[in-house]
Amino acid sequence: MSTAAEVLARCAQLDRFSASSDHLERVYLSPEHAQANAAAEEWMRLVGMRTWVDAAGNQYGRVEGREPGLPALLLGSHLDTVPDAGSFDGMLGVVMAIAVAERLRPHLPELPFALEVVGFSDEEGTRFGKALLGSCAASGQWDPAWWDLTDARGTTLRQAFADFGLDPDLVGDAARRPEELVGYLEAHIEQGPYLEAADVSLGYVTTIAGARRFVLRVLGEARHAGGTPYERRKDALQAAAAAITAIETIARSAGVIATVGQIEVQPGAVNVIAGRADFSLDLRAETDAARDEAWALIHEAVEAVCAVRGTTFSWIQTHEAPSMPCAAWLTEAVVAGIRATGDANPMGLWSRAGHDGMAVGAVTDIGMLFVRCHDGISHHPAEAVREVDVAAGLDALEAAVLQLAGSRV
The missing domain is CATH 3.40.630.10 (Zn peptidases)
Structure with missing residues (x-):
């Protein structure tokens, strides 16, 4: 052998x-x-x-x-x-x-x-x-x-x-x-x-790779899915979905790796507009500078998405490794x-x-x-x-x- x-x-x-x-x-x-x-x-x-x-x-x-x-x-x-x-x-x-x-x-x-x-x-x-x-x-x-x-x-x-x-x-x-x-x-x-x-x-x-991990939170307003017209909605899940799409676009352009692997919606009912969405972000890059520059762009983009959709954005960092x-x-x-x-x-x-x-x-x-x-x-x-x-x-x-x-x- x-x-x-x-x-x-x-x-x-x-x-x-x-x-x-x-x-x-x-x-x-x-x-x-x-x-x-x-x-x-x-x-x-x-x-x-x-x-x-x-x-x-x-x-x-x-x-x-x-x-x-x-x-x-x-x-x-x-x-x-x-x-x-x-x-x-x-x-x-x-x-x-x-x-x-x-x-x-x-x-x-x-x-x-x-x-x-x-x-x-x-x-x-x-x-x-x-x-x-x-x-x-x-x-x-x-x-x-x-x-x-x-x-x-x-x-x-x-x-x-x-x-x-x-x-x-x-x-x-x-x-x-x-x-x-x-x-x-x-x-x-x-x-x-x-x-x-x-x-x-x-x-x-x-x-x-240097890594940072976050939990991102979008707060909107939970309301009846049938009775609330689109122009009155503050849909946290729709805002989170747009944010996740923006995150991938930024990561591809910057040459970093950004992954959303978890998302949780409240109240989570089929006929209720989501009032809150929490999702994870795993961000990695060859250098800490590239990683942190990407995070700054992501933060700015998610805030802009939430502002357009009448929701608010907050986050906490759960992990950082150089x-x-x-x-x-x-x-x-x-x-x-x-x-x-x-x-x-x-x-x-x-x-x-x-x-x-x-x-x-x-x-x-x-x-x-x-x-x-x-x-x-x-x-x-x-x-x-x-x-x-x-x-x-x-x-x-x-x-x-x-x-x-x-x-x-």
């Missing part, structure tokens, strides 16, 4: 650790999380790694370089999933990292750094509604306010820690120090269609790795999706390698990657590590 085929087989093995028998779901601090950690730990030990689970549930493995105790180059991704997930988002990066660590065993006496692999525990935020919990702990960004977060069953995050066998009071021990790390490299499926459209296996990431550029020196190594596979002109992409690197970047430099996925499908059982692309990714990641080793001699 080729290394790439073995990587795919291991991803399939991880599919067994699911909370549901008919779809893949593996959430933070669950029995399935523990099973996935145990499987990854076994594969790490086969490579000769020293293994441990940190104080936030992240699974690590480490092999020393040319001398013990050197700072580590960290490779990895995440082991948790969304509900009804595919087999590769996150998991492929962890399993590829382990395979690359095995390939690099003959080079360990030459490496000017240790090599570590991490399977982060909660990138998706499925269980408690807060993404990047594992990598936030690892990067020293844990917020004590998170202890009161609850899952769908009412279990607090603090209780889930205890149930998993972790001590909540020791979560700070998961934090890595900058001097412990050389940098972080992550291989990940693209979650977009651009590599496939260009008919190339791999790409390098320039930056991870963009995270990939470090030039790590990106150069990733590009060199891709070129080593025969692609003379690697494609650079900004990641529209979030990744653990957004948090890890607070403590060390990051770089990312994208692997082609079929039709850009992700967060869905139809996620698919080809063995030939995984093989190219393994070669590129290995070459990138050796390039970094050479640059630090």
